[in-house]
Structures are given as structure tokens and as C-alpha cells.
Amino acid sequence: MSEFLELTVDKFTFRFATDRYYHPEGVWARPEGDGRVRIGLSDFAQQSGGDVAFAEVKPVGTVVAFGEEVASIETMKTDIVVPAPVSGTVAEVNPALEMTPEVISEDPYGEGWLAVIAATDWEADRAHLMDAQAYLERVREVAEEEMRKK
Amino acid sequence: MTEVYDVAILGAGPGGYVAALRAAQLGMRVALVEEARVGGTCLNVGCIPTKALVTATDLLARARRAAEYGVRIPEAAPDLEGMMAYQRAAVERLVGGVEQLLKEWKVTVVRGRGRLVRPDALAVADGAGGTTEVVVRHIILAPGSVMARPPIPGLDLPGVVTSTEALDVSTLPAHLIVIGGGVIGLEFACIYQALGSRVTVLEMMPNLLPGAADEAIAKRLAVVLRRRGMDIRTGATVQAVEEAEGGLRVRFTTAKGEEAVEGDRVLLATGRWPNTADLGLEEVGIRMNRRAIAVDEYLRTNVPNVWAIGDAVGGMMLAHKAMVDGRVAVENIAGQKRAVDYRSVPSAIFTSPEVAGVGLTEEQARQQGADVRVLQFPFSANPRAQILGETEGLVRIVCEAGSGRVLGVHMMGPHVTELIAEGALAVQTGATADDLAWTTHAHPTLTEAVLEAALGFQGATIHYHRKT
Numbered sequence: 280m281s282e283f284l285e286l287t288v289d290k291f292t293f294r295f296a297t298d299r300y301y302h303p304e305g306v307w308a309r310p311e312g313d314g315r316v317r318i319g320l321s322d323f324a325q326q327s328g329g330d331v332a333f334a335e336v337k338p339v340g341t342v343v344a345f346g347e348e349v350a351s352i353e354t355m356k357t358d359i360v361v362p363a364p365v366s367g368t369v370a371e372v373n374p375a376l377e378m379t380p381e382v383i384s385e386d387p388y389g390e391g392w393l394a395v396i397a398a399t400d401w402e403a404d405r406a407h408l409m410d411a412q413a414y415l416e417r418v419r420e421v422a423e424e425e426m427r428k429k
Numbered sequence: 430m431t432e433v434y435d436v437a438i439l440g441a442g443p444g445g446y447v448a449a450l451r452a453a454q455l456g457m458r459v460a461l462v463e464e465a466r467v468g469g470t471c472l473n474v475g476c477i478p479t480k481a482l483v484t485a486t487d488l489l490a491r492a493r494r495a496a497e498y499g500v501r502i503p504e505a506a507p508d509l510e511g512m513m514a515y516q517r518a519a520v521e522r523l524v525g526g527v528e529q530l531l532k533e534w535k536v537t538v539v540r541g542r543g544r545l546v547r548p549d550a551l552a553v554a555d556g557a558g559g560t561t562e563v564v565v566r567h568i569i570l571a572p573g574s575v576m577a578r579p580p581i582p583g584l585d586l587p588g589v590v591t592s593t594e595a596l597d598v599s600t601l602p603a604h605l606i607v608i609g610g611g612v613i614g615l616e617f618a619c620i621y622q623a624l625g626s627r628v629t630v631l632e633m634m635p636n637l638l639p640g641a642a643d644e645a646i647a648k649r650l651a652v653v654l655r656r657r658g659m660d661i662r663t664g665a666t667v668q669a670v671e672e673a674e675g676g677l678r679v680r681f682t683t684a685k686g687e688e689a690v691e692g693d694r695v696l697l698a699t700g701r702w703p704n705t706a707d708l709g710l711e712e713v714g715i716r717m718n719r720r721a722i723a724v725d726e727y728l729r730t731n732v733p734n735v736w737a738i739g740d741a742v743g744g745m746m747l748a749h750k751a752m753v754d755g756r757v758a759v760e761n762i763a764g765q766k767r768a769v770d771y772r773s774v775p776s777a778i779f780t781s782p783e784v785a786g787v788g789l790t791e792e793q794a795r796q797q798g799a800d801v802r803v804l805q806f807p808f809s810a811n812p813r814a815q816i817l818g819e820t821e822g823l824v825r826i827v828c829e830a831g832s833g834r835v836l837g838v839h840m841m842g843p844h845v846t847e848l849i850a851e852g853a854l855a856v857q858t859g860a861t862a863d864d865l866a867w868t869t870h871a872h873p874t875l876t877e878a879v880l881e882a883a884l885g886f887q888g889a890t891i892h893y894h895r896k897t
């Protein structure tokens with residue numbers, strides 16, 4: 280089971296699983312230990328998007344570079360273009376997304392994973408990612424900024 | 430008996446009857462040869478009866494959701510006989526309307542089966558042993574198309590039907606298996622599903638609507654239909670239809686190997702072929718393009734004064750395309766020089782939700798080497814769609830990255846078969862995304878989804894946010 284950090288801004292609470300790394304655009308990456316890296320949306324990213332209507336991940340076999348679009352997620356408010364937090368080849372796509380894309384909102388760190396990527400150089404990519412604490416601090420800044428704008 | 434006309438048209442479908450009316454308008458003496466009823470496939474067993482069924486099943490679906498709108502409809506249920514009567518009435522009204530127009534324009538309708546006997550003559554067999562020879566200056570061939578029959582064993586088993594029999598919804602199958610996930614197959618799949626049948630669709634290609642829709646849209650449609658409980662298998666090649674206990678079994682292969690489904694009715698919807706057999710074409714030396722009649726951009730065949738239009742020339746087999754062909758051929762006969770221009774022929778697919786498109790798809794535009802940009806807007810962010818409670822779908826505008834010139838527009842969602850007209854106009858006139866974006870669209874309407882997508886060209890979409 281993952282452990283979580285929590286951040287509450289105004290009436291929203293965001294969770295951050297501590298067993299993985301984060302791309303600043305709100306994508307998590309968790310190495311599976313076999314050269315493969317599971318990826319998904321952070322709780323903050325999914326909450327700011329709203330209810331997910333449709334999720335489309337690049338098909339198995341697609342080669343993606345760090346930062347390139349690996350999925351797009353249509354919510355009621357926005358289209359989230361998901362950048363790959365790791366370079367490699369899409370090896371698995373979450374089969375649950377087609378029929379029940381809402382799993383992304385319900386369980387972003389678990390059942391709502393997006394894809395598994397066979398990484399080309401995970402160690403190099405990891406250097407560009409943040410740990411849960413660093414990502415939490417970043418979200419705090421972004422969320423507080425949003426609050427001030429309201 | 431011999432009669433002489435300026436132009437004779439073989440086949441009174443949308444291609445043929447429009448050609449006849451236009452020719453009469455231009456002062457020609459016109460004979461229209463038809464062995465069945467005027468209106469052709471479209472009015473009698475195609476576009477019109479299917480759309481009557483779609484209209485009825487849409488109403489049924491909406492009535493069942495009445496509570497969402499705060500309207501009490503205690504028991505919304507199909508009345509299958511009533512639905513058949515409604516379907517027949519729609520067909521009769523339109524066929525009657527065409528007959529009336531033909532009469533008013535003094536077009537002579539010659540009943541019987543026609544055959545080209547010389548480049549300037551048709552022999553029409555009246556079915557009772559009599560033959561009339563119609564001698565003319567010009568002949569327009571408009572014999573339409575017939576259901577394709579691929580070489581699959583078992584297609585003649587009872588319970589295997591084509592679209593024409595599928596129009597009869599007076600008895601419903603418990604489980605309908607549709608072979609072919611193209612336009613006709615999917616329209617019927619949605620109709621029968623709405624009426625309560627379980628439906629399985631088998632499509633050989635990797636996506637639904639192959640060649641008939643933008644790939645991204647076709648994928649979305651598959652997802653939406655699956656979420657509604659339709660069983661859709663793509664990449665499924667049907668091997669055989671067999672008798673099974675209490676019904677029929679369809680065997681097919683996929684990447685996973687051999688599979689089979691059992692049902693009590695099978696709809697064969699694997700496309701249509703030009704209806705060109707036994708028309709005397711070979712004898713007169715008409716050049717063919719496989720089953721289709723070969724024509725040039727003016728719709729001339731290789732034989733002088735013989736023209737061909739509509740489904741019989743292949744390409745897009747759509748009623749409105751056949752109608753345009755009819756006008757083009759006749760105007761050329763009248764001495765103008767008008768080439769066909771198919772850039773803005775829209776496709777309108779009456780599935781639920783509807784799908785429509787015009788111009789190039791994203792893939793086609795990229796293949797042609799264009800520097801492409803795709804602007805998207807989902808109906809979930811459109812106020813009218815939200816009020817309707819029909820938010821599944823989106824608008825995609827394919828445009829040139831630099832100029833914004835609209836190359837294609839593709840949509841899935843409520844009433845997109847109507848909305849696509851704007852896309853057709855944009856493609857035909859070379860409009861840009863900015864032209865669409867500065868055309869004021871009424872609020873709150875579904876058309877605003879086109880406006881909002883177009884606004885994306887300047888990064889100015891107002892009611893939606895695309896994070897990149």
C-alpha cells in the first residue's frame with residue numbers, strides 16, 4: 280500500500296503518494312523494478328480537471344520521449360495533455376480506461392493508472408522528476424496562486 | 430414501338446430523378462426508366478426508411494429519460510406495428526412527392542427493366558414480354574448499387590438478412606449480429622439496440638466506419654457504443670455463418686484466434702457494389718473500373734453521349750453525391766462545362782450519437798503532406814449539449830497550420846448531421862478557422878461547438894481549457 284502526504288488548500292485536499300516521482304505537469308511515475316515504469320495522473324491534476332469523460336492513451340508500441348504527449352484526457356472543463364514522465368515505449372495501457380475512465384478520478388494512484396512504459400533510461404529521466412514532498416510544495420504554490428486570483 | 434427523347438436516364442434513384450428534373454428544367458424531353466419505384470434505394474429502402482426508424486428510436490430513448498427533464502412519461506415503449514406504419518408513411522410521402530414533381534415537369538417515366546442496346550438507345554422490357562425502344566441523343570446511366578455479398582459460407586441461411594429486410598422491425602431478434610461496422614451496419618445496430626435487442630458488431634478493419642469517418646472520431650464512437658452495452662469486435666474477419674441450436678452462429682478470426690458468437694438474426698452489411706451487371710454495358714463497349722462505370726470529371730463514359738452518375742460510378746456512395754452528379758451530367762449535356770467537385774461532400778451517419786464529416790481527415794491531410802493542425806472542442810463544454818443531456822462527442826477541425834485554412838471538419842455528437850453543413854461551406858469556400866471564429870454563432874446552440882473549436886486556432890477558446 281502506498282503512503283500519502285496531504286495538502287489542504289481552501290476546501291480542497293490533495294494527496295501525494297510517497298512511493299513515486301512526479302513530473303511538474305502532474306504526472307506520476309513509479310518504477311516497477313523490471314525496467315518498466317507505471318505512470319498516471321496526480322490527484323491534484325485530476326481534481327483540477329474535473330470529471331473525466333474520456334481518456335486516450337497512445338497505443339502499445341508507441342515510442343515517446345520525456346515530456347512528449349503520451350495521453351490526452353477529456354474532462355468536463357479541460358483537455359489535459361499528459362506529458363510522458365519517462366522516455367520509452369508504451370508497453371501497457373490501462374484496459375479499464377475505455378469503459379470506466381472515471382477510475383482516474385476515483386483512484387488516481389491505483390486503479391486509475393494510465394500506462395506502463397518500457398523505459399529507455401529511467402535513471403536519467405528520474406533526475407528531472409520530483410519526489411512527493413517537492414511536488415507537494417510546487418502544488419502548494421500553484422494552488423495558492425489560483426486562490427489569490429479568485 | 431419507338432420513342433425519341435433528348436435524354437434517357439436509366440434508374441430513378443436520387444441521381445436519376447434529380448438528373449431528370451434538371452434536364453426538364455433546361456427544356457429537354459426526358460425519359461426516366463425505372464423497374465421498381467421512383468426514389469431508388471434511398472427513398473424506398475435506404476436513407477428515408479432508416480431515418481424514420483432512427484427518429485422513432487431517438488424519441489423512445491429520450492422519452493425513457495423524460496424524468497431527467499422533469500417530465501413524467503410513465504411507460505415509454507415501442508409500438509412496432511405503429512413504427513412500421515410511420516416508416517411506410519415517410520417513404521410514401523417522399524416517393525409521392527418525387528412522382529408529383531416528375532409529372533409537373535413532364536418527365537416520361539418508362540416502367541420496366543432497361544438495357545443499353547446502342548449508344549443512343551435503351552430497350553425497356555415491361556416484364557410482360559413487351560419491349561419499348563427508347564431512342565435518345567444522350568443516355569445517363571444511374572442504376573445505383575446493390576448489397577455486396579462477400580464469399581462467406583452460410584449467407585443464404587434463414588435469419589441472415591440485408592438492410593432491406595432489416596427495415597422490418599415488426600419482430601425483434603433477441604441477439605442481432607451485424608457483419609460490418611460501416612455506416613449501414615452501425616445505423617441498424619443502434620436502431621435494434623434502442624428497441625431492446627442485444628447487438629454484436631463484427632468489423633474486419635481495426636476501426637469502425639473504415640473510410641467513412643475520421644479515425645479519432647470512429648474510435649470515440651466505438652467507446653461510446655461499448656459503454657452502452659454494444660459488443661463491438663474490430664479486427665474480426667468473419668469466416669462462416671452456421672446453424673446453431675436455436676439460431677445462428679457466426680465464426681470469425683481475430684488476432685487472438687478463432688472465435689464465435691451466437692444470435693438469432695444476422696445482418697449482412699459489408700458495403701455496396703455498383704449495380705452494373707446485365708445492363709448491356711460490355712456490348713456497347715463501356716469502359717469499367719472494376720464493378721463501377723468509369724467516368725471522367727464531367728461524368729462522361731468512354732462512349733460519346735453516354736454518361737454515368739451516382740453509386741454506379743463508385744466512390745462515395747451517398748444520395749446527395751448522386752444528386753450533385755445528376756446536376757453535373759445534365760448541365761454538361763446542356764453544353765456547359767462543369768467538372769465534379771467532391772471536396773465538400775459531407776458524410777452524415779445517423780448512429781446514436783451521430784457522426785458527420787467533410788473534407789480531409791487528419792490522417793489524409795498528413796498523408797498529403799500538409800502541415801496540419803487539429804482544433805478540438807468537446808460537446809461536454811457546450812451549453813446546449815449540457816441542457817440536452819447529450820454531451821458525448823466533439824468537434825474536430827483539421828486545418829493548415831500556417832493559414833488556418835479549413836481542410837476538413839469531423840464531429841460526433843447531438844445533431845452533427847445538421848451541423849456539418851457549416852463545415853461543408855467552410856471547405857468549399859476555402860474559409861479559415863478565423864473566418865469561422867469571427868462568424869457569430871447563436872447562443873445557446875450546438876453550433877457554438879464549431880465556433881469554440883475554431884477559436885482554438887488563436888488559442889482563444891473561451892469555454893474550455895486545453896492544457897498543453
Ligand SMILES: Cc1cc2nc3c(=O)[nH]c(=O)nc-3n(C[C@H](O)[C@H](O)[C@H](O)COP(=O)(O)OP(=O)(O)OC[C@H]3O[C@@H](n4cnc5c(N)ncnc54)[C@H](O)[C@@H]3O)c2cc1C
Pocket residue numbers: 439440441442443444445462463464465466467468469470471472474475476477479541542543544571572573574592593613704708738739740741746747748749750751777
Ligand atoms: C440502408 C441504407 C441506408 C442509407 N442511408 C443513407 C443516408 O442516410 N444518406 C445517404 O446519403 N445515403 C444513404 N444510403 C445510400 C443511398 O441510398 C445511395 O447512395 C443512393 O440511393 C444512390 O443513388 P443512385 O441514384 O445512384 O442509385 P439508387 O438509389 O440505387 O437508384 C438506382 C435505381 O435504378 C433502378 N435500376 C437499376 N437498374 C435498372 C434497370 N436495368 N432498369 C431500370 N431500372 C433500374 C433501381 O431500381 C433503382 O431505383 C443508404 C443506403 C442504404 C442501403
